[in-house]
Amino acid sequence: MKREPLMTEAYFQEAIAYTRSTITGRTQKLDNDxxxxxxxxxxxxxxxxxxxxxxxxRYSAGEPVSALVGDLETIVSAWERCLASSPPSPNDLAYLDEYVRSLWIVSLALIFRADDALWQRILACAGNEGRDRLFERLVARRTAGRQPATALLHPRAYAFLDQAAEKTSADEVIRFLKAWYPALQEIGWHDCHKGPEGGGFFGYWAIEAAGVAVAFGIDDASFRDMPYYPKDLADHGRSA
Structure with a gap:
C-alpha cells in the first residue's frame, strides 16, 4: 500500500521507471566513456x-522494506563511483544536502544491519570523522574509537534529533519531526512536489529519525504516525 500521501500510486510507478531508465542511460555513458x-x-x-x-x-510507493535492503549496496557503489570521479569531490558534511544524505545512508545501514564490509565502505565514502556530533553519535552505535565531535554542523535542523540521541528521548524526536520539513527549506528537494508533474518528487521521509529511534532504542509509540516518520523502516530495524 502506498505510504506517501502527496502523490498517487501511478505517479510513483512512473517516477520509479523513469529514474531507473535515467540511471541506466547515464551508467552506459560512463561505462563507454x-x-x-x-x-x-x-x-x-x-x-x-x-x-x-x-x-x-520505492518506499513511498509501498514496496516491502525487505525488497529495499539490497539497494543499499547499489547506493554505496554509486557513491564510490561519484567520489572516484575526476576532479575529486569528497563528501562534505558542511553542505546540507550532503549532510542529510550521509545521515540517511548511515541510518539505513543501521536499520538494514549492513554487513561489516559494506559498513566500512560507507564510512570511507562519508569521511568527515570528528566533524559532526550527531553523525558521530550514530556511527558510534557500531564503530567505537573514532575521533569525537563537539560541533553540530546544522543545529537549526538537527539540534532536536541530536538531543534525542543524547537523552534517548521520544519528546525530542517529536520536536524534530515537527520542525524537520520547514528547517530543510534550503535543501535541493524541498517543495519539489509543487513542480510540474511532480517535479522529481520521491517522498518526504525523515529516515534519520528512524535511524536514531532504532539505534538508541527509543520507543516510537508517541510519534510513529506523525508526518515524515518512516515507521515501516523503524519496524524493520527493530525486527531484523
Whole structure:
C-alpha cells in the first residue's frame, strides 16, 4: 500500500521507471566513456543522488522494506563511483544536502544491519570523522574509537534529533519531526512536489529519525504516525 500521501500510486510507478531508465542511460555513458565526456563527475553524482531517491520513492510507493535492503549496496557503489570521479569531490558534511544524505545512508545501514564490509565502505565514502556530533553519535552505535565531535554542523535542523540521541528521548524526536520539513527549506528537494508533474518528487521521509529511534532504542509509540516518520523502516530495524 502506498505510504506517501502527496502523490498517487501511478505517479510513483512512473517516477520509479523513469529514474531507473535515467540511471541506466547515464551508467552506459560512463561505462563507454573514452575521454569524450566533458564532466563525467556530474553524471556520476547524479546517479548517486538518484539511487538514493529511488530507494525512497520505492518506499513511498509501498514496496516491502525487505525488497529495499539490497539497494543499499547499489547506493554505496554509486557513491564510490561519484567520489572516484575526476576532479575529486569528497563528501562534505558542511553542505546540507550532503549532510542529510550521509545521515540517511548511515541510518539505513543501521536499520538494514549492513554487513561489516559494506559498513566500512560507507564510512570511507562519508569521511568527515570528528566533524559532526550527531553523525558521530550514530556511527558510534557500531564503530567505537573514532575521533569525537563537539560541533553540530546544522543545529537549526538537527539540534532536536541530536538531543534525542543524547537523552534517548521520544519528546525530542517529536520536536524534530515537527520542525524537520520547514528547517530543510534550503535543501535541493524541498517543495519539489509543487513542480510540474511532480517535479522529481520521491517522498518526504525523515529516515534519520528512524535511524536514531532504532539505534538508541527509543520507543516510537508517541510519534510513529506523525508526518515524515518512516515507521515501516523503524519496524524493520527493530525486527531484523
Amino acid at each position: 573514452k575521454g569524450q565526456l566533458k564532466k563525467p563527475q556530474v553524471l556520476a553524482h547524479a546517479n548517486f543522488r538518484d539511487q538514493c531517491e529511488l530507494l525512497i520513492a
